[in-house]
Amino acid sequence: MTGSxxxxxxxxxxxxxCHSNVSEKGFNCLFCYCPMxxxxxxxxxxxxxxxxxxxxxxCTACSFPHDPDNYDRIIELLRTGEKK
Numbered sequence: 829m830t831g832s833x834x835x836x837x838x839x840x841x842x843x844x845x846c847h848s849n850v851s852e853k854g855f856n857c858l859f860c861y862c863p864m865x866x867x868x869x870x871x872x873x874x875x876x877x878x879x880x881x882x883x884x885x886x887c888t889a890c891s892f893p894h895d896p897d898n899y900d901r902i903i904e905l906l907r908t909g910e911k912k
Contacts, residue, residue: 834858834899847891859893863906871901 836858838844845855864870865885872892874885892898 835896845894847888847894854896856894856896856899858899859902862887862890862893863902864893867905871898871905 835856837855838857841857844857846860862872864872865887868885870892872887872890874887874890877884877886893902
């Protein structure tokens with residue numbers, strides 16, 4: 829399978845799918861923990877909330893890292909540190 833290193837799906841995971849707003853078809857679990865979580869400016873659609881004087885990134889409505897088509901964009905972002 830071409831590009832098989834870019835996709836992993838674990839339907840046996842008790843959290844699958846971890847986002848209720850995402851179709852289970854083609855759900856990529858490779859980035860189970862989002863590698864862009866620590867980036868302030870990421871291509872996903874995070875929300876932000878204040879808690880005890882700190883700004884916290886909330887990614888529960890973001891499915892960007894779970895879309896198989898976004899693998900190359902994520903790798904490039906991590907490589908360069910820039911949003912494209």
